[in-house]
Amino acid sequence: MKQQTIILTGGGTAGHVSLNEAIIPSLIKEGYEVHYIGSYDGIEKELIGNNFPEITYHSISSGKLRRYFSVKNFTDPFRVLYGISQAFAIIRKVKPAVIFSKGGFVSVPVVMAAKLANVPVVVHESDVTPGLANKLALPFASHIFTVFKETMQHLPNDKATCTGSIIRQQLFEGSREKGLALCHFEQTSKKVLLVMGGSLGSVVLNEALRMNLTDLLVDYNIIHLCGKGNVDTSLTALQGYKQFEYVTTELPDLLHAADYIVSRAGSNSIFEFLALRKPMLLIPLSASKSRGDQILNANLFKKQKFAHVLEEEALTKQSFSEALRYLVAHENEMIDAMADAERPKTPDEMVVLITQYGNN
Known part of the structure; x- marks a missing residue:
């Protein structure tokens, strides 16, 4: 045949x-x-x-x-x-x-x-x-x-x-220990915040994170998927902060290492976070830069209590910090809601x- x-x-x-x-x-x-x-x-x-x-x-x-x-x-x-x-x-x-x-x-x-x-x-x-x-x-x-x-x-x-x-099976086979090892974090008892702006990176997310970096590093180890060409070499020696331009096979390990995720609202990514039950702060691409699909995606996840949403137009150093505090305060509520979601x-x-x- x-x-x-x-x-x-x-x-x-x-x-x-x-x-x-x-x-x-x-x-x-x-x-x-x-x-x-x-x-x-x-x-x-x-x-x-x-x-x-x-x-x-x-x-x-x-x-x-x-x-x-x-x-x-x-x-x-x-x-x-x-x-x-x-x-x-x-x-x-x-x-x-x-x-x-x-x-x-x-x-x-x-x-x-x-x-x-x-x-x-x-x-x-x-x-x-x-x-x-x-x-x-x-x-x-x-x-x-x-x-x-x-x-x-x-x-x-x-x-x-x-x-x-x-959802690809490899996503569920990630290892928190391998993810932490990739980042060489010394204080592994800290919560891990993963920030990613999609395969091409996001200038506004990168800037919002780096404006808050000093304060955030007091409480978090930070994994930053910043996009190709967006690594800040002046920050590479900073302990507790690991930058990657882009990852492929390492992504499942890094996602398993994360306690919280800040991301754009592309459909494939947010459903992967949902499958892994990761509390997420979504900052969708603005309507002025897109057809508004990420805004719709993010708002549907917010409605189902899977995510907190911060509009790009409202993104400042202070609003980023406040939104992250809201995420941490409501993480158990989000995890419970995600546990009841339809199986992928x-x-x-x-x-x-x-x-x-x-x-x-």
């Missing part, structure tokens, strides 16, 4: 790659030959290429989907058209049973090419409202899965299902849902 093939796509940020990373081992276990279509220089190429050498990675041209005026808005449609032709050639050569798209601008030419090649496409949406790439992909998709129940009102009932979150799906379960739409 001929081995079945699947193509995965998605990129631009780690959030558009992480679910693909989670399901790849399950796909391989089920006997699938896995290919990945991404951009030439996006974060997806680094994550997939470094972590999964057994997978064939294909680079294509792709335009960026902007909500603001740029001269490139006039040239990028031609890059997308070229990307469609490249993706179509790859699909015809690989002959996948199904294509799974996690979104991001690189996925748009892939799902369009899949329609031309008559290959079923399954799309996944992590946020409360569909992103622009997934909105464009929707007419070409056989089915779309969502994390939030609230997303269903934005989608056709006959081609959408809410699965809830999908496993990658194995997600693979079954995706592959049911494949051509046999």
Whole structure:
């Protein structure tokens, strides 16, 4: 019997790659030959290429989907058209049973090419409202899965299902001891605060933390995932404060080491914190810098008592400190609420849902 093939796509940020990373081992276990279509220089190429050498990675041209005026808005449609032709050639050569798209601008030419090649496409949406790439992909998709129940009102009932979150098994295998060892903290009896701004970092979160650093280090050891190029070398010798530009395989250990988390409100990350029952202070990307998806994500978590929320516009040295004190004061209430949350799906379960739409 001929081995079945699947193509995965998605990129631009780690959030558009992480679910693909989670399901790849399950796909391989089920006997699938896995290919990945991404951009030439996006974060997806680094994550997939470094972590999964057994997978064939294909680079294509792709335009960026902007909500603001740029001269490139006039040239990028031609890059997308070229990307469609490249993706179509790859699909015809690989002959996948199904294509799974996690979104991001690189996925748009892939799902369009899949329609031309008559290959079923399954799309996944992590946020409360569909992103622009997934909105464009929707007419070409056989089915779309969502994390939030609230997303269903934005989608056709006959081609959408809410699965809830999908959490990779490796996340639960992290070790607090290994995480603390990575940070070389001397006073391991202190509570650990982890601050992260997403795969690209966050200037405003970095600044808010560092403004409060002296005061916070009295009570906390601090793990700071600050983003590439954002390490402050003047602080590297400071005991109790460990900076990382970006982590991959170390993340489960660092999350297990954390007692509290301060973060942006990307869907994949906050559901991982929920699965590990970590009290979280969410500072979502402001509406002026985004389509507002993180604000919706954060407010839904606040409503369910999983998190405390501080709007970026209200972020100051004082408000950051006050919000953190509120988080600590209400940690038991949050942990209790998270204990009652719906169980996340496993990658194995997600693979079954995706592959049911494949051509046999």
